[in-house]
Every structure is written in C-alpha cells, then in structure tokens.
Amino acid sequence: MTELVSIIIPCYNAEKWIGDCIDSALSQTYKPIEVIVIDDGSTDASLSIIKKYGNKIRLASYPNSGPSASRNRGFQISKGHYIQFIDSDDYISPVKIKEQIEFLKVSGKDLVYSDWCHQVYNDDNSIKSLNYITNQSADDMTYYVISNNTIHIGSCLYKREVIERMSGFDESLRIAEDYDFFIRLAFSGAKFSYMEGCNYFYRIYNSITASHGQGIKYPNSVKFLLDKISFCLKEKELWNSKYHDVLACKYFFVAKSYAMLGAFKEANTCYKTSNDLSGNQKFRPDGNSKFENTYNLLGWKATIVLMYAFQFISNRLRLTQSGKTK
Structure with a gap:
C-alpha cells in the first residue's frame, strides 16, 4: 500500500506567491497526497486565492498566530504517514516527494534532508541572484545542526512519528523557530539522512519575506x-x-x-x-x-x-x- 503524504502550507499575506506554492504541491508525481493550507489571518487577497482551489486542498483559517502555530495546526488535522512543509512564498519540484520517499525507505531513517535553492527576486519578478545551499552527510547531527543551521524545513521529508515525538514547533517563537525545531529533533535522537540534490526553492523579494534577516x-x-x-x-x-x-x-x-x-x-x-x-x-x-x-x-x-x-x-x-x- 502506498502511504499518504501530507503537504502543509502555512500562509500569511502571500497573495503574490501562494498560487505557485499550491500548484507545486498539487503537481507532485507521487500519489496519494493531501494539501493542507493554513491561512494565518491574512489581510491581503491570499484567502480568496486559496479558496479558488476548492476541494483540491484542505483549508483552515485562524487569527494570526505565527508560522509555528500554523504548522502545528496543519499537522494536527493531517493524516499522512509522511509530512512535507512548504512556506507559502516558496515552491518544490514535481519529483521532490517521490525521490525523497524512495530514499527514506531505503535509508530506514526518520527524516531526509537535501540541498535547496535560494532565489532573490527583482520587483519585476525576474531572478536577481540564485544560490544553491549545499548540505552534507554528518555523523554528529547535533553538532552539525547547531553549528551550520543550513537545513531548510521545506527541504526535508519527515516520518509522522518523529514530529509527534517532539510535539511539533515551539509556538512561543516567531523567529528562529526552524533552528529550534532541528535542534530539538537532533536532541530527541531522530535519525537524519542526507540526499544530494535540490528540490526546494526559497524565494526572497524585498521586504515581503518577513523572516529574512530578523535574528539581528x-x-x-x-x-x-x-x-x-x-x-x-x-x-x-x-x-x-x-x-x-x-x-x-x-x-x-x-x-x-x-x-x-x-x-x-x-x-x-x-x-x-x-x-x-x-x-x-x-x-x-x-x-x-x-x-x-x-x-x-x-x-x-x-x-x-x-x-x-x-x-x-x-x-x-x-x-x-x-x-x-x-
């Protein structure tokens, strides 16, 4: 039996890109999937765009609570054996889930992480710069995660139980929640596996990507x-x-x-x-x-x-x- 994959998309004021994001999820060559979009109290046209997808997706809308709460809510209503997160202004390649599930099954690990692409856009939507963030296999994942902080949440595919074990994301954090998430994964004893190749595309454009550079x-x-x-x-x-x-x-x-x-x-x-x-x-x-x-x-x-x-x-x-x- 082919296991269900839940693709969870938290969305806050991403009217410019949410359509591309959902399309990339629906275009996966792997089946079966369920696409869950959590509207985090958007004040732009995001919600109306999401609603146009009708029964192709599952939609839930809440007052603004931040990305951690949105991911947790999406996870709570999901049913998949595997979990994929995509930020609403990013997208994934059509073969991402298929390739990573095959790799994860062979490795026998809890999650697979890969390289990802960092794209900076001009105002006219042309790409100003493009940079591949290359990860690597590591024996000591606790040290690797703490020192590098280069694994992107969306570049991974997770077995459901590994997220259940650590109770998801820390909702008290509005920034660096991804860093905290991977550190807790490593401390929990989760078994990581690295798959070479880029299937996740992270987009930055002006000040719209709210999390970019917020740590300072x-x-x-x-x-x-x-x-x-x-x-x-x-x-x-x-x-x-x-x-x-x-x-x-x-x-x-x-x-x-x-x-x-x-x-x-x-x-x-x-x-x-x-x-x-x-x-x-x-x-x-x-x-x-x-x-x-x-x-x-x-x-x-x-x-x-x-x-x-x-x-x-x-x-x-x-x-x-x-x-x-x-």
Whole structure:
C-alpha cells in the first residue's frame, strides 16, 4: 500500500506567491497526497486565492498566530504517514516527494534532508541572484545542526512519528523557530539522512519575506535559544570544547546585535559569555559596518563606550531639537 503524504502550507499575506506554492504541491508525481493550507489571518487577497482551489486542498483559517502555530495546526488535522512543509512564498519540484520517499525507505531513517535553492527576486519578478545551499552527510547531527543551521524545513521529508515525538514547533517563537525545531529533533535522537540534490526553492523579494534577516533585530529570541541549547548540552553531558567554540561565536554575534540596538548591558553580558566559552578568543566579524571596523581596530570595550557615547549625544540632540520645536 502506498502511504499518504501530507503537504502543509502555512500562509500569511502571500497573495503574490501562494498560487505557485499550491500548484507545486498539487503537481507532485507521487500519489496519494493531501494539501493542507493554513491561512494565518491574512489581510491581503491570499484567502480568496486559496479558496479558488476548492476541494483540491484542505483549508483552515485562524487569527494570526505565527508560522509555528500554523504548522502545528496543519499537522494536527493531517493524516499522512509522511509530512512535507512548504512556506507559502516558496515552491518544490514535481519529483521532490517521490525521490525523497524512495530514499527514506531505503535509508530506514526518520527524516531526509537535501540541498535547496535560494532565489532573490527583482520587483519585476525576474531572478536577481540564485544560490544553491549545499548540505552534507554528518555523523554528529547535533553538532552539525547547531553549528551550520543550513537545513531548510521545506527541504526535508519527515516520518509522522518523529514530529509527534517532539510535539511539533515551539509556538512561543516567531523567529528562529526552524533552528529550534532541528535542534530539538537532533536532541530527541531522530535519525537524519542526507540526499544530494535540490528540490526546494526559497524565494526572497524585498521586504515581503518577513523572516529574512530578523535574528539581528530580535537578539532576545536568539539568546533564549542559545541558553536553551547550553542547558540541553549540559544535561546530555556534551558540554565540551567542541560545542563551546560554536556557541562562543554565536553568543558573540548576539552581543553585536544587542550593541547595534543600543542594549549595551545585554551586549556586555553576551560578550562575557562568549569570552568565557572561547577562552578570550577575539572574533573578527566580516563586513564593513562602522561597528565591525571599530571593533576590529579598538576591541570590544572601546567600541561599546563609543557607541554608548554616540547614543547619548544623539538622544541629547534629539531632546534639544524637540524642545526648540515646541
């Protein structure tokens, strides 16, 4: 008997692309499938577009709750033995599910992950750039997931029970929920298998893709995840230099994010954590921003003092200017 595959599509304000996404799901060469679209309180024309598919899909609509809640709701009403997630502004190739099911059955693992394609679009929908994100097979998936964070949720195919075992996605997270999801999968003992090739296409266009680059704007969420990872590593007796080095680098970039937002107390706390983990190694971030140039030249303490002084002066000038205009 051929097992059912549930394709779950969370959608929020994706009127420009939701049709392409659903079409790619319905065009799979593998059968049987069920396509479940969860409208997450869209305020554009997404819902009316979705309704045009009629009984070809299953539709449920809820007030806006974020991608984690939408994926969980889709999973709860699904019936498939295998699960495929697609973000509403992305699409998959027609052979994705067929090829990955065949691979997963041979491997005997819980989920299969593959490479994926990152596409950046111009305003006229032409592709400005295209980049293949290549993953690789790894013996230590916990380390691979924590250090790389390059597996895309939609590039995978999952056995149903592996998602049930970890109770789906953390609905308290609005960003980095995918990173948290894979880390919890790895900690749960899920067996990963890697299949070479690209069948998932991730699209970015201007500011419409809400999740792109949000980590630097919300360092609290990223720090929460790093603290949780640290706790789990200690519980599993994996608190060693290999993981210390990875986390030190990640805490450093959270410290930088806090500094860029003017949260200097939090920035210093994360920087101290980074130093403690790395043995006072100095990270040298890439790029040419004012922060990076100053940090590379003067070090952390001087950079923070200068940023604090600049913020203080800017605030004073703003208050002075405001007083003059009253």
